[in-house]
Amino acid sequence: MSTTTTKDHPHLAADFNRDEPRVNWHDETLWWVRAKRDIAAHKLPEWELLRETASQIKFNVLSNLSTYLEQFEANATKNGIIVHWAADAAEHNQIVHSLLEQRGITKMVKSKSMLTEECHLNDYLKDHGIDVIDSDLGERIVQLANEPPSHIVLPCIHKKKEEIGDIFHEHLGSAKGESDPKILTETARQHLREVFLTRRAALTGVNFAVAETGEFVICTNEGNADMGAHLAEIHIASMGIEKLIPERKHLGVFLRLLTRSATGQPITTYSSHFSKPRDGSEIHIIIVDNGRSIQLGREEFRNSLKCIRCGACMNTCPVYRKSGGHSYHTAVAGPIGSILAPNLDMKKYADLPFASTLCGSCSNVCPVKIDIHDQLYKWRQVIVKEGYSPKAKTMAMKAMALTLASPALYRMGGKTGRLVFKYAPFAVNNKLNPWYNQREMPKAPDESFGEWYAKRKGAKNS
Amino acid sequence: MRVALFVPCYVDQFYPNAAIATLELLEKLGCEVHYPKNQTCCGQPMANSGYEHLTGGCNNLFVDNFSGYDYIVCPSGSCTLHIKEHLHADGKEEQATEIRKRVYELTEFLVDILRVKQLSASFPYRVGLHQSCHGLRGLRIAQMSELVAEPFSKPAQLLDMVNGLELVPLSRQDDCCGFGGTFCVVEEAVSAKMGKDRVADHVSHGAQYITSADLSCLMHLEGILRRQNSDVKVIHVAEILNHSMQ
Numbered sequence: 001m002s003t004t005t006t007k008d009h010p011h012l013a014a015d016f017n018r019d020e021p022r023v024n025w026h027d028e029t030l031w032w033v034r035a036k037r038d039i040a041a042h043k044l045p046e047w048e049l050l051r052e053t054a055s056q057i058k059f060n061v062l063s064n065l066s067t068y069l070e071q072f073e074a075n076a077t078k079n080g081i082i083v084h085w086a087a088d089a090a091e092h093n094q095i096v097h098s099l100l101e102q103r104g105i106t107k108m109v110k111s112k113s114m115l116t117e118e119c120h121l122n123d124y125l126k127d128h129g130i131d132v133i134d135s136d137l138g139e140r141i142v143q144l145a146n147e148p149p150s151h152i153v154l155p156c157i158h159k160k161k162e163e164i165g166d167i168f169h170e171h172l173g174s175a176k177g178e179s180d181p182k183i184l185t186e187t188a189r190q191h192l193r194e195v196f197l198t199r200r201a202a203l204t205g206v207n208f209a210v211a212e213t214g215e216f217v218i219c220t221n222e223g224n225a226d227m228g229a230h231l232a233e234i235h236i237a238s239m240g241i242e243k244l245i246p247e248r249k250h251l252g253v254f255l256r257l258l259t260r261s262a263t264g265q266p267i268t269t270y271s272s273h274f275s276k277p278r279d280g281s282e283i284h285i286i287i288v289d290n291g292r293s294i295q296l297g298r299e300e301f302r303n304s305l306k307c308i309r310c311g312a313c314m315n316t317c318p319v320y321r322k323s324g325g326h327s328y329h330t331a332v333a334g335p336i337g338s339i340l341a342p343n344l345d346m347k348k349y350a351d352l353p354f355a356s357t358l359c360g361s362c363s364n365v366c367p368v369k370i371d372i373h374d375q376l377y378k379w380r381q382v383i384v385k386e387g388y389s390p391k392a393k394t395m396a397m398k399a400m401a402l403t404l405a406s407p408a409l410y411r412m413g414g415k416t417g418r419l420v421f422k423y424a425p426f427a428v429n430n431k432l433n434p435w436y437n438q439r440e441m442p443k444a445p446d447e448s449f450g451e452w453y454a455k456r457k458g459a460k461n462s
Numbered sequence: 463m464r465v466a467l468f469v470p471c472y473v474d475q476f477y478p479n480a481a482i483a484t485l486e487l488l489e490k491l492g493c494e495v496h497y498p499k500n501q502t503c504c505g506q507p508m509a510n511s512g513y514e515h516l517t518g519g520c521n522n523l524f525v526d527n528f529s530g531y532d533y534i535v536c537p538s539g540s541c542t543l544h545i546k547e548h549l550h551a552d553g554k555e556e557q558a559t560e561i562r563k564r565v566y567e568l569t570e571f572l573v574d575i576l577r578v579k580q581l582s583a584s585f586p587y588r589v590g591l592h593q594s595c596h597g598l599r600g601l602r603i604a605q606m607s608e609l610v611a612e613p614f615s616k617p618a619q620l621l622d623m624v625n626g627l628e629l630v631p632l633s634r635q636d637d638c639c640g641f642g643g644t645f646c647v648v649e650e651a652v653s654a655k656m657g658k659d660r661v662a663d664h665v666s667h668g669a670q671y672i673t674s675a676d677l678s679c680l681m682h683l684e685g686i687l688r689r690q691n692s693d694v695k696v697i698h699v700a701e702i703l704n705h706s707m708q
Contacts, residue, residue, distance in 0.1 A: 014651035023655060031634070038607065047610035316608065318638045322655045355649060357642030357656075358510065360599035364608035380512035389512060397513045404471065404508075405519025407500040414475050434647040438654035439685030442476045449469050449478035453485075453497050 008351040013323035027321040036264025055369040058306035068211040075214025079276040089119035111225035112136040113205030117331035135224040150325025153311035202228030206239035215275035219268035242305040257367035261310040306368040313362035335362035339375040350388035353379035468536040471503035480698035487704040498527035506544040534565040539597025542567040586626030590669030594676030630667040641682035
């Protein structure tokens with residue numbers, strides 16, 4: 001289910017915008033989630049203090065990451081959990097496969113894990129003859145539709161209930177034309193119950209790993225992580241190296257922030273602690289780097305690793321709301337995805353830091369106060385310097401910089417057709433002017449302010 | 463009080479009336495306003511496109527033009543923010559630092575420095591206030607909806623002093639208009655859709671004018687309004703505050 005598209009964000013977003021009523025529906029659905037978040041946040045007078053505290057705790061974690069990782073490994077091992085380390089996606093996938101292969105397991109149930117999306121685990125296991133069923137309802141829907149999730153918290157937010165009805169009719173045998181969410185959910189529940197009862201292996205993500213205790217916490221609304229893990233003989237938990245928090249008491253900060261930011265709920269329905277395996281079963285944790293230590297070394301982008309994957313930046317982002325998650329062509333979409341993805345592949349994701357107006361809403365809803373829009377600006381500088389910017393754009397920018405650095409050239413440019421049109425932002429690399437497609441051009445006045453001022457009596461030219 | 467008027471390049475070229483209103487308003491309020499004539503642009507169009515390294519010429523010119531004033535006032539939150547955050551100049555860093563401290567967007571200058579309590583302006587229309595993102599979340603000229611904090615709005619505070627003006631409520635008080643500099647052409651589809659949705663919010667609430675402390679947003683919204691043959695007009699906040707002022 002990897003994204004195989006070669007189109008960039010502007011093209012994919014333009015495709016999405018061909019159906020305007022659908023864009024309106026998508027935009028309003030996500031804005032409704034943002035509004036719920038606002039209501040939940042405003043019920044806590046200490047909200048901003050919580051955000052600051054969470055941000056500082058994560059700063060401490062990132063500053064002492066190796067210490068906390070070793071502490072976590074030691075405590076988890078003491079608890080009887082087996083800890084694995086994976087340098088990258090390939091190693092992570094191999095570890096999962098070998099754990100299954102050693103036990104002769106060919107079927108696995110998996111609850112939501114954006115890390116496994118990042119690693120394209122499902123594709124890998126499918127190629128190795130392992131059948132994976134996603135147990136999060138939204139993930140199951142996109143899995144049946146053979147699509148990647150479009151949102152990290154709401155994986156099938158781009159699908160209308162009628163479309164889900166069609167998918168369930170085709171794959172799960174629900175009645176044709178059935179779109180009642182209650183009936184569809186019950187259909188999925190019956191289907192997944194069978195899966196839970198028969199799978200010997202369960203893979204989950206990790207929301208928080210506590211260094212002090214060696215335990216980890218998984219937050220779900222459906223209880224699907226618990227159902228999978230409690231019934232399987234082997235529970236594999238995949239986590240990025242940044243998922244740590246120092247002490248259990250810090251959960252009080254993060255659990256209060258996470259779901260209020262994500263969906264406006266006070267807390268997830270299930271916040272399940274896993275500290276040691278049940279008798280006769282095993283827990284394995286795979287701690288994955290996959291580029292995170294490189295990002296940690298990029299001082300300007302380090303804070304992106306504070307992310308707790310709440311998705312609030314996506315819900316608030318006007319570009320995300322009006323372009324859809326798939327237009328980002330990466331596992332983690334939206335503003336946070338746009339500052340994480342270039343670290344993994346700068347060339348492939350060179351378009352993403354530009355898929356933003358730098359409006360700053362993301363940075364201000366973020367529960368761990370990541371300076372997302374400032375990082376988007378900084379990634380733009382890096383991408384241009386590394387040579388991943390179109391040549392025509394570079395030429396236009398050079399001409400523009402030269403003109404704007406010279407008062408004489410600027411005045412001449414203004415007179416000969418109002419400079420701003422000549423180079424940017426309207427005329428970058430164009431035959432057809434993209435501004436004019438849906439907007440009128442500003443009317444050029446007879447004289448500029450500078451020309452008016454020069455004629456003004458008693459003008460204080462300096 | 464010696465005030466230098468910083469007129470952004472696109473305001474100079476396309477919206478001279480907003481700059482004229484800013485100048486007249488500041489003079490009426492007792493400022494000695496100078497217009498450094500060799501000014502061009504703050505450099506933001508290059509910087510936001512990833513070419514901050516090409517802004518050295520603009521930065522030097524800016525420092526040469528705007529050093530030595532008590533304040534620098536600009537009728538654009540976005541350009542003001544760019545100067546505040548990014549103005550640096552080799553060999554002139556001390557002057558650049560002074561400028562970064564002394565540069566103000568017009569409405570924050572009127573409220574925080576001149577402490578304007580009343581205006582004799584009159585503008586008997588229903589007006590929608592568009593909050594520019596850079597003014598709002600960058601300069602904090604108003605409270606943003608994301609934060610759990612006391613609401614305030616410097617532009618609205620000033621508009622409330624204008625006779626006959628009625629501010630219309632909006633469904634989304636601070637959603638972005640989608641201009642975003644080169645974003646408006648690179649991401650044409652999303653940009654235009656964002657602009658259309660902002661316009662629809664103002665129009666459905668009965669606005670006759672859309673105003674803002676930033677003309678780049680207004681230029682975008684005007685492009686959409688005119689394409690729709692709408693009667694609704696855009697007007698910079700300075701033009702309202704200076705309107706019929708004795």
